[in-house]
Amino acid sequence: MSIVLLKLLGYAIGSVVMYWGLLLLLVAPWALALLLVVLLNAGWNQITGKTDEWQWFLSWTESVMQVVHRLKFEWLGWIPGILIQIWYAGYAAHLVNTSALEKPSIDAIALQFMGVMGIVTAAAIFYWLYRLVVEVKLARWIYILVSGISLIAYFVFLQQPQVAKVLGESWQQIFAALLAAMT
Secondary structure, three states, rough: HHHHHHHHHHHHHHHHHHHHHHHHHHHHHHHHHHHHHHHHHHHHHHOOOOOOOOOOHHHHHHHHHHHHHOOOHHHHOOOHHHHHHHHHHHHHHHHHHHHOOOOOOHHHHHHHHHHHHHHHHEEEEHHHHHHHHHOOOOOOOHHHHHHHHHHHHHHHHHHHHHHHHHHHHHHHHHHHHHHHHHH
């Protein structure tokens, strides 16, 4: 049972990594575009002998940042996190279902409690880090909302083992692909 708890907590931390990886994936094209603009501008200035600045890129970036600010990203940015937490709840429910198949009822209840601990831990770490990085004050109701939605999804997935199986297998495939890409 301790292996199940370690897997649940490990993937809970993995859900946080997945969110910030998704965010980085959205920011990476801008960073690459910035590098490309700087290199092209330097090459163009070398060829023409001019010292033109690339202010147009800065003004474009400024307008994009204003749009993001108008969307209130710090308040909307946690919505993908809820989806990732629900996906993690599917993985946790699948792991608990498969681990509790041939266990006595008291062990099955303990496994379900471990699943609840994993869900609450994932939500707490996730939104604590989100609040720390984005530097926004989120009301306590958001933590309760996210944990509540994740827990409801977990209990629904416990009753729907086929859906939990699909979510759990896709969760493991994503992490296996990420680990393979990093090595």
